[in-house]
Amino acid sequence: MRRGVAKAARWGARVAAVMLVAVVGLGGSAGASVADEKPRSTAAYLADQLRKSPVHLSDQLPRTNPLSARPAFLKEAKRTGVPTYVLVLPGYGAGRDGLLAAVHDRLGKDGLYLLFGGDGGSPDTETFGVDVPARDAAMATTFELPYDAGTLDTFRHFVDVLRSGEATERADKAAAAGRAGEEPDKLYTSRTDRKNQGFLTGILLTGVPVLIVAVGWYVRRWRGGKGPGLRLLVPVAAAGALVIGVGAPLVFDDTRTTGDPVPTAADMAARTDRVARGLRADPVYLDPLAAGTLSPAQLGRLRERAKRLEVPVRLVVVPLDTADESAGDGELLAKRLHDRLGDDGDGVYVIADDSENGELEVVNHGAELDSAALHDATEDLRFGEGGESDAGVYQRLDEALRIVDRLPSAPAEGPYLEPMAAENPVTEDELPSLYAEDFVPGTLMGVVGALAALGVTAAGLGIARHIGPGVRSAATRASATGTGGASGSTDPQAPARPSTGWLRRTARRELDELNEEYEQLSGNLPDAARTRVWDHLDAATLLLDQEGDNRVDADADAPTLAAGLALIRTGRAVLAAGGGRHITSAGTRLCVLNPLHGPATATRKLKLPGESGGARSRPVCAGCRAALEERGTSTSGSRAAHIAGVVGARLLCLRDPGAARSAPHEPYHRVPGPLAAPQGTGRDAGPTADQIVRRVREQLGVH
Structure with missing residues (x-):
């Protein structure tokens, strides 16, 4: 620390x-x-x-x-x-x-x-x-x-x-x-790291057992009494807690924040003893490595002035460092020197750091002077005259001696303020116990997290109960294939929950392909179509390559990458269609379920998660249309459930920018970014490529 x-x-x-x-x-x-x-x-x-x-x-x-x-x-x-x-x-x-x-x-x-x-x-x-x-x-x-x-x-x-x-x-x-800004991993565990480790241990130690018991009990109840009961769940949870409690100290096994050797008592006393020996022979001690701080003439004048004073004064010019025995505190060094010299060491101590802008402390230890008056009179010398570091070491030492000489005699006193003791050199680098500090808050958070997980489990099982086995099977097929169960789907590869890495790799590849295709085919397009493709290509490049190095930015988040990829695929669709009217006008409306599918080709009534009211007409791509039209059963209730299952399986979901990998995915129109739904507007029409282009240019100040 x-x-x-x-x-x-x-x-x-x-x-x-x-x-x-x-x-x-x-x-x-x-x-x-x-x-x-x-x-x-x-x-x-x-x-x-x-x-x-x-x-x-x-x-x-x-x-x-x-x-x-x-x-x-x-x-x-x-x-x-x-x-x-x-x-x-x-x-x-x-x-x-x-x-x-x-x-x-x-x-x-x-x-x-x-x-x-x-x-x-x-x-x-x-x-x-x-x-x-x-x-x-x-x-x-x-x-x-x-x-x-x-x-x-x-x-x-x-x-x-x-x-x-x-x-x-x-x-x-x-x-x-x-x-490139790359930093190697730390060698040692800091106190902050230990707090985080304790917090995580607390979460696991309570969260895992509570989660096992609570979720296991609820699932058994949901299944009508089938499955492991409390007689099995409680021992399993206890075993998990035991493994975590015993294993955490083995994983987080650092005991010190540094690899520096631990000093002995002799190490801590070495410099004090050396300086004290020097002061017994001379009232002015100049550290051997600070020889350039004072000239021989200056040293002689200070020595003679100190000897002429009525009260004993000891001048010490020495480096002050946080790693020394006094932790860089001149007042504490003066106290240690006085203690080492004993009764013979009574007097005024002037401790000066050997640098021009260094600290200077004037402390009374038993001299017949008013300690408070001495402290007030020398306050400006601590860091230079008038609080500025414009006075050299010699000038400040000489002025300190003049001040001592001017002060009237008074009964012998100790320091005006006793210095704070320096931290123990053996314990200052020791890490606290894993089960101290943030461990208790972690245990509370573990219980809260386990109960939250129980709530999510209950909600999921409740939805599954209402959907029914047949629709769950259809949704499972849609999620696995990415096509909603439709055969012959032509929508491009676009997982419903793409990772940031997949988005970055795909955007990089397809941006290069669109650049090549535009150079080869744009000359055969009508002016309006060529302009639209260029707008999509330009906006995608602005969005994905904000550093201007002809590469997709390594720190681009998932919403940004998804928006850029949607523009790229729409531009490629315009090129592939040769600038057809259905692409250059209405076709710029993107698939409302997954803009990565590209332009919409039809509309279907559906309802997005979290919306109130009934289903509304929305633009969808060919693949989503086919998946929505697949008929599992003939009843209207099953039909609505089928559509809900397809929407849940094919809807593009992303993580919020900056969220951890463990964070849940959210529907893309709720995630901040170019694809987000505009505030105060409906989402009936879904996003359009032209809207995204305008947002990108407004965001980056490009016109």
Whole structure:
């Protein structure tokens, strides 16, 4: 959770990267500043650390890359096959261009040099005297790993790519996928994911057993007492609940939101101990990797001014990072330092982030000053003068000392406000139980869903009871064949409940065919017919290829695809008829049951689902007409039931745009899109191709 926003932002930067995403930063580990020692350069300090070990982990990142994880990093470094030097530092590398080259110059050893930021992300790489595809491996790692990968995950993946022998190919492929907006699956379960998992588990744990018992009981009652009774249903439901309850934790088995190593108590205390040792020798502590923040002259002036004050003042310039022991809170770091120094540490603590725009905190821990007055007087220094980040670190530190010097003496006090404790580094990444948080709402939703399913079952069985066995058989044949039982039907293939994939594939194929046919046959058509075919082809292209890349849009929804396919098929019908009058005028009216059947050729009285009143004359295609005219029995009641069955089997039904795959299909005229019935109008006439053309052009602003 603590790194979600930062990682999401970094992933956005990955997609825009062209060569290498550098994640570098400032930080340091052991070492202390002393009064008579000039600050060493960042590169010199890092070179000293790499002489001790080829892997240097900053002690300022215990929450993500604790010092105790060094053996794991060393193991990966040895797998590269060449001398490898690894730096893991806080921050994201502002102004760190050329750092690895400078470290190499001072260390004087050839090899592969890697610089990681403290929160994952691909490394900065440099090679000296070794021939390995480090940049390609870093590029592939950038796009092949998801944003929740930690530093150790990233290093391990980088080495795998480096050793694969396909680093260049993988880099090109991954970069292309990144530019296309493709993202790899997450490695770990987030807290939000766990809530969703608990919600789903709750739904299944109650919904499935209730559904088994309720629907089984109702079906038995509907069949006149035949079928399994409660003595069988209840044990089956209980067994289902047991399987779900035991199986869910095995399926959703993640326990932490990240793969970062868990820090020890020593890891969490390492930087505090280091800074405290430095403060015992010098009232001004400059972090070893922040050497460029203050010049030697500025450092000397601050030291002399701090020593002249009547109250003890300790200045600390150090990187503040959410992954450090204080979670990036300067006030909390001041408290930890005071606790570590004990009674000898009473005084005013000034904690400054090492960046120009960083945080600055002034906290009183036992100095003879009014803590509230100190807090108010230094408020503007926290982020620069006047609340703006226009003052450098030195100017803000110098002003803080001047303010302390001007404040009158008062009884010794503690901080104006006690800082909030940082989250426990061991538990902050732990996932809650699957049966916590959203599990209970899920159980309630499971009962509601099961009862809703019971209602749907009851309604379906009620309709089946009224239709009767003979009509159910006819409807079943119509649904299976797509022809309503009519032999010799000529309507094109058009399932009543087409999938989005089928619509997209069919529209793509038939749009290409209509383009070819129009080029070949349009010259033989009358002007009116040629214009109508062009209007249908143009509107279908506008609707299906809104990106303008001569391809059916991959994100087009089912209603859009269906409308485009209906226009395509009507245009092809006009071409096939040679511009005949019945096609170019009345024939533009589409089949009311399924516009994908193309132009209507007749009218029949029928009633659409959900309508009130009696049957009305509607346009239908030849196939639907034949299906409606098929006579199952001679009675009028059976005739009406037969028509209702055919309508139910052949009526085009689609899912709402954006609906899940499990969502029910709805009659096409009720689904938002170009085929939807206009508000406030009847549906007697059904949709026409010309109406769809006008809607498309109005929607897209084309005239």
